Amino acid sequence: MDNFLQQLINGLTLGSIYGLIAIGYTMVYGIIGMINFAHGDVFMLSAFIALLVFLFLTQILGVTSLPVAFIIVLICGMALTSIWNWAIERIAYRPLRGSFRLAPLISAIGMSTFLSNFVQIVQGPRNKPMPPMFTDIIHVGGAGHDIVLQYRQIVIMVVTVALLGGFWWLVQKTALGRAQRATEQDSKMAALIGVDVDRTISITFVIGAALAAVAGALYMMYYGVVSFSDGFLPGVKAFTAAVLGGIGSLPGAVLGGLTIGLIEVFWAAYFSSDYKDVAAFSILAITLIFMPSGILGRPEIEKV
Amino acid sequence: MTAASQSSAPAGAVQRIASATGEPMNGAERLKQAAAAAVLAAMLCVPIILLHAEADGVGALHPIVRPLPVAIFAFLAFFGRLATLNFAAEGKRERVAKPAATGWRATVSRLLPPIGLAVLFLYPFVLVTILGAGKSLKWVDSYGIQILIYVMLGWGLNIVVGLAGLLDLGYVAFYAVGAYSYALLATTFGLSFWICLPLAGILAAMWGIMLGFPVLRLRGDYLAIVTLAFGEIIRTILVNWVAFTGGGAGIESIPKITFFGLRFASAPDGFDQFFHIPFSPIHGKMFLYYVILCLALLTNLVSMRLRRLPIGRAWEALREDEIACRSLGVNTTNTKLTAFALGAFFGGLAGSFFAVRQGFISPESFTFSESATILAIVVLGGMGSQIGVALAAVFLIGGFELLRELDFLRAVMSDGAGVVIICLAVFIFGVTPRRRVAAQIVLAMAVIVLALRFFQLLPTAIVAPFGIPDFDPAQYRGLLFGLAMVVMMIVRPRGFVSTRSPSIFLKERKTVSGDLVKEGHG
Numbered sequence: 001m002d003n004f005l006q007q008l009i010n011g012l013t014l015g016s017i018y019g020l021i022a023i024g025y026t027m028v029y030g031i032i033g034m035i036n037f038a039h040g041d042v043f044m045l046s047a048f049i050a051l052l053v054f055l056f057l058t059q060i061l062g063v064t065s066l067p068v069a070f071i072i073v074l075i076c077g078m079a080l081t082s083i084w085n086w087a088i089e090r091i092a093y094r095p096l097r098g099s100f101r102l103a104p105l106i107s108a109i110g111m112s113t114f115l116s117n118f119v120q121i122v123q124g125p126r127n128k129p130m131p132p133m134f135t136d137i138i139h140v141g142g143a144g145h146d147i148v149l150q151y152r153q154i155v156i157m158v159v160t161v162a163l164l165g166g167f168w169w170l171v172q173k174t175a176l177g178r179a180q181r182a183t184e185q186d187s188k189m190a191a192l193i194g195v196d197v198d199r200t201i202s203i204t205f206v207i208g209a210a211l212a213a214v215a216g217a218l219y220m221m222y223y224g225v226v227s228f229s230d231g232f233l234p235g236v237k238a239f240t241a242a243v244l245g246g247i248g249s250l251p252g253a254v255l256g257g258l259t260i261g262l263i264e265v266f267w268a269a270y271f272s273s274d275y276k277d278v279a280a281f282s283i284l285a286i287t288l289i290f291m292p293s294g295i296l297g298r299p300e301i302e303k304v
Numbered sequence: 305m306t307a308a309s310q311s312s313a314p315a316g317a318v319q320r321i322a323s324a325t326g327e328p329m330n331g332a333e334r335l336k337q338a339a340a341a342a343v344l345a346a347m348l349c350v351p352i353i354l355l356h357a358e359a360d361g362v363g364a365l366h367p368i369v370r371p372l373p374v375a376i377f378a379f380l381a382f383f384g385r386l387a388t389l390n391f392a393a394e395g396k397r398e399r400v401a402k403p404a405a406t407g408w409r410a411t412v413s414r415l416l417p418p419i420g421l422a423v424l425f426l427y428p429f430v431l432v433t434i435l436g437a438g439k440s441l442k443w444v445d446s447y448g449i450q451i452l453i454y455v456m457l458g459w460g461l462n463i464v465v466g467l468a469g470l471l472d473l474g475y476v477a478f479y480a481v482g483a484y485s486y487a488l489l490a491t492t493f494g495l496s497f498w499i500c501l502p503l504a505g506i507l508a509a510m511w512g513i514m515l516g517f518p519v520l521r522l523r524g525d526y527l528a529i530v531t532l533a534f535g536e537i538i539r540t541i542l543v544n545w546v547a548f549t550g551g552g553a554g555i556e557s558i559p560k561i562t563f564f565g566l567r568f569a570s571a572p573d574g575f576d577q578f579f580h581i582p583f584s585p586i587h588g589k590m591f592l593y594y595v596i597l598c599l600a601l602l603t604n605l606v607s608m609r610l611r612r613l614p615i616g617r618a619w620e621a622l623r624e625d626e627i628a629c630r631s632l633g634v635n636t637t638n639t640k641l642t643a644f645a646l647g648a649f650f651g652g653l654a655g656s657f658f659a660v661r662q663g664f665i666s667p668e669s670f671t672f673s674e675s676a677t678i679l680a681i682v683v684l685g686g687m688g689s690q691i692g693v694a695l696a697a698v699f700l701i702g703g704f705e706l707l708r709e710l711d712f713l714r715a716v717m718s719d720g721a722g723v724v725i726i727c728l729a730v731f732i733f734g735v736t737p738r739r740r741v742a743a744q745i746v747l748a749m750a751v752i753v754l755a756l757r758f759f760q761l762l763p764t765a766i767v768a769p770f771g772i773p774d775f776d777p778a779q780y781r782g783l784l785f786g787l788a789m790v791v792m793m794i795v796r797p798r799g800f801v802s803t804r805s806p807s808i809f810l811k812e813r814k815t816v817s818g819d820l821v822k823e824g825h826g
Contacts, residue, residue: 035525049351055367058354080351087348095794102471103797105525106683109473110789121489153508157763216813235534239529274544281533281540282425288526289518 002146008262013222015261016160016210018217020252021238022245023167025209030184030248031204032097037108038088040235041076042113042209046081047226048119051128053077054220066133070221074159077217078210085209094198112231120228127227129219130209162256163214167207171250180204182250183249233277235266240284246297252255255295338386342795345381349374367656376770379727392732416691424597428590428686437586444589446705448660451597452702453654456497456600458681458693460650463607464677467616468643468689469623470520471528474535475678477515478508478648480542480670482655487555487665488548496560497660506773509654516644520637535675554666561660563591592661599657603650604690610646619643673782680785684792686799695800698783706775707784713776720770721757725750727770 021043022110028036053076063072089237096103103104134151135170183200191197219234220226241260245252260280266278287294311747312340353373354533357365427448431440457479464472485504519530542549549555566575568588574592576583598616610616622629630636659665681700685692716722729746736742792799 035526035529045352051365052351052355052357052367055357055365058368058370062594064444066806076351080347083344083347087344092790092794094799099793099797103793104681105471105528106679107790107793110786110793113673113676113782113784114790115788117780117786119352121779121783123357126359128357128359130365139769159555236529236532242531245528251636266340278537278538281537284533288530292522292526 003269005147007151007265009147009149011262011265012258013156013261014239014265015070015214015258016082016156016240017219017222017257017258018212018234018241018261019254020163021234022159022241022257023250024212025239025242026245026247026250026253027180027208029203029242031180031187032093032104033202034093034104035108035204035239036093037235038103038111038115038206039208039212040233041089041112042081042085042120042239043212043216043219043226043230043234043238044226044228045084045088045119045219046077046117046209046213047230048123048128048228049080049213050074050077050217050220051130051226053080054130060196068131068216070155074214074217077213081209081213081216082206085205085212087204094201107160112235112260116228116231123228127225130224132224133221136294152222157224159214159218163211167211169248170207176200177205192266237277237280243284244246244294246294248298249294249296252294252296259295307685309607334386334389337389338382341385342378343383346374346378349377353377372770374590376723376727383730386732386734390736406821410787420691420694421601425510428586432586438586441586441589443534444586444593447702448593448735449589451698451701452593452596452600453661454660454678454681454697455694456596456603456654456657457678458697459600459603459607459652459690460647460654460687461571461678461682462685462688462693463610463619463650464643464647465682466693467611467621467623468640470640471525472531472644472647473528473672473675473679474476474531474533474538475534475647475651476670476675477531477538477656478512478651479674480667481508481511481648482652483659483670484542484549484555484655484667485652486656486659487558490559490631491557496565497559497656504656505652508655509649509667512645512648513641516641516648517637520640520644532672532675535670535672539667539670542670545702550666552667554668556664557719558659558663558665560663561588561592561595562705568773592657596657596661599653602655606646606650608690614644615639643666677785680789685790685803686801689799689801692799700788704778704781704785707781710777714775716754716757717772717775717777719757720772722775723770724771728753733787736801 001024013159021039021265024039024042025036026033028039050073053073054069057069063069088111092107093104097106122196132152134155136151138149138151139145140149142148171180179190179195179200180203182195183197187197190200219230237258237260241256242253243256244259245254245256260283263283264276264280267273271279310641354370356368356370358368359365421518428440435442435443457475461472461475463471466477482504485507486497486500489500489503490497515531515534519527521532522530542551545551547648563575566578567573568575568585568591569584570576574583575587580779581587607616611620618629618634619642619796621632621634622636622639626636629639658669662669679695682693684700685694685696713722728749731744732749733742736745
């Protein structure tokens with residue numbers, strides 16, 4: 001039982017990170033019907049940006065307070081990663097609007113290759129280790145139980161919940177969110193009633209990147225190590241989460257992220273950690289085959 | 305200086321540019337855009353290039369500040385953007401004046417296959433005659449065999465992606481199945497390559513059917529992701545099932561290829577002694593070259609002939625409109641499965657050839673980037689075009705191999721002369737709206753800089769900071785490869801060969817633009 005609760009905590013932590021990345025996939029897919037293959041590498045890039053900003057703050061500016069440094073890292077990471085994703089959309093995807101259907105996907109695969117190689121060249125191929133942060137732990141469940149809640153797990157969950165609240169408010173309550181949802185439903189109609197579709201799509205990429213940046217910073221903090229190849233697997237798993245939750249559905253992405261995180265952690269704990277990726281990928285295949293619209297997605301209607 | 309040369313362009317030209325593009329993009333406007341690009345480039349570079357996390361002896365990271373590369377990138381972005389804006393304006397004008405020249409295209413496309421074939425068959429002999437056996441080893445091996453493997457893989461994937469319109473991101477899985485089939489059959493049961501080759505193909509095709517059956521009713525993007533997942537699942541199993549596959553260490557000492565039972569070795573039962581010719585490793589390589597050439601041509605032949613059969617026409621019809629196909633009674637599942645299985649079959653053949661050529665395989669060779677490379681070859685070649693795919697394989701794989709060779713490039717980039725030339729080129733192209741003059745100036749400048757460098761007249765203090773220490777061109781292949789995919793999609797989304805010829809025609813063969821060919825819905 002203790003082990004189960006412990007793994008539940010670990011799974012929710014990992015799932016929060018996947019959920020944050022998955023939102024970027026699901027929003028982009030919802031609005032332009034494209035699998036943003038490079039999103040995982042944007043996440044990896046953001047983890048590097050977080051690492052570098054953190055080093056800059058602590059070693060060059062001499063900031064000593066860890067929480068202050070971490071908040072600045074989050075904000076800077078969100079801003080800088082957003083600029084990257086904005087530029088990527090502008091350069092690699094926008095010229096392809098109206099091109100054949102696979103063109104953006106192939107361009108995104110190219111962008112993904114470019115980003116991981118770019119980071120490898122400018123930051124070196126080695127793993128970048130970080131000293132652990134927020135290492136304090138709390139024993140949960142009182143005496144006789146051996147369940148550990150780390151401070152950094154609390155940080156991850158609190159940041160994720162706060163961010164998702166803000167994000168929900170943005171999408172549901174603001175003019176920007178309305179434009180975004182309108183474009184998602186019918187971009188031509190939205191353009192006719194005065195929504196700037198190009199701008200809305202750009203903002204979608206910016207929001208997706210900002211959430212991925214937070215995920216990147218949290219990932220860097222949680223695992224304490226990042227390398228240029230760390231974008232692919234979390235990216236594919238987050239996409240799996242988006243599909244599992246129903247692609248296009250925002251609560252679905254979070255739900256899918258948590259599910260994938262839990263499945264992976266429990267699989268590793270109870271079966272074998274070697275095959276945890278196989279478990280995640282098999283879930284993806286099984287979901288798509290038997291439940292193509294996911295848990296919360298709308299079924300797709302085929303029109304002739 | 306920039307502003308001056310911008311305003312020195314004739315007023316009439318500016319007028320014409322404005323009327324042709326339909327937007328008044330004057331000099332000031334272009335400068336503003338270029339400045340924006342420079343600012344953007346600087347902002348992109350600030351976190352990831354400006355700071356470098358350098359690990360010290362005990363593994364702790366320390367930031368190193370590198371302002372120069374950021375400045376260079378901002379500079380390149382400014383003049384690069386200016387150049388593209390200028391060229392866009394100029395290109396619009398030229399397009400009106402230039403009449404379309406199409407006559408030579410027909411001649412080229414008619415003559416290319418037979419000439420190409422002759423060149424391919426003579427290639428190793430010509431090399432050996434010119435370079436001698438020792439020196440031509442590398443050219444036959446890493447240029448000939450290596451490229452032909454990818455040509456074959458490209459043609460195999462082309463059946464799935466180009467003809468049937470199914471996007472497969474896990475093609476490398478079948479390549480891996482083929483390679484491991486041969487390696488395991490040969491090392492455990494001692495079967496010869498020629499028995500294992502068809503077996504490997506059949507096993508891969510069976511995997512294709514097994515994987516394809518449940519997933520083929522998915523639409524394009526979903527299908528792509530599931531195939532990617534299958535590719536990763538197979539790779540993970542290869543890594544983790546150590547008892548069966550050898551795990552990450554792979555399988556070593558796979559038996560080499562034999563010529564009707566004769567080994568390519570300096571032994572009494574070897575090929576060379578049997579024919580009483582002096583032993584040379586080139587004979588084995590040449591034999592491998594012809595094997596892969598025949599396998600690739602077989603792939604081509606089969607897919608070209610199948611295109612004309614009902615099954616091939618069903619593939620292409622499916623690619624164009626799945627709903628229409630279904631309403632006409634085409635069994636879409638079987639049609640897709642045959643394409644998938646046939647593609648997998650050729651992938652398996654290529655895989656078992658790869659295993660026999662390498663003599664060693666490990667999961668490292670079957671990563672997603674391999675799938676992406678093969679897909680890039682198919683897409684860059686022009687999906688569905690056989691010649692285009694072959695050309696793309698030659699350019700991409702040959703280009704990659706060339707990047708390993710360029711010692712000259714390495715020297716030039718390491719001491720900074722290369723970066724200076726690139727900066728000069730972009731600068732001149734940026735400020736001069738006329739293409740031809742700019743090209744001549746750039747060429748002259750490049751020659752001057754290189755000559756100065758050659759005679760050691762270039763002040764090191766100026767050039768050295770620009771240099772990329774330990775510049776390794778091969779390191780940049782992934783970067784260039786990714787960029788090539790993006791640029792190709794923007795510039796020529798239909799690939800090198802952007803026309804498609806029909807397999808069935810009435811009276812006269814008419815090629816159509818690739819834009820008219822659909823990519824399928826999965």
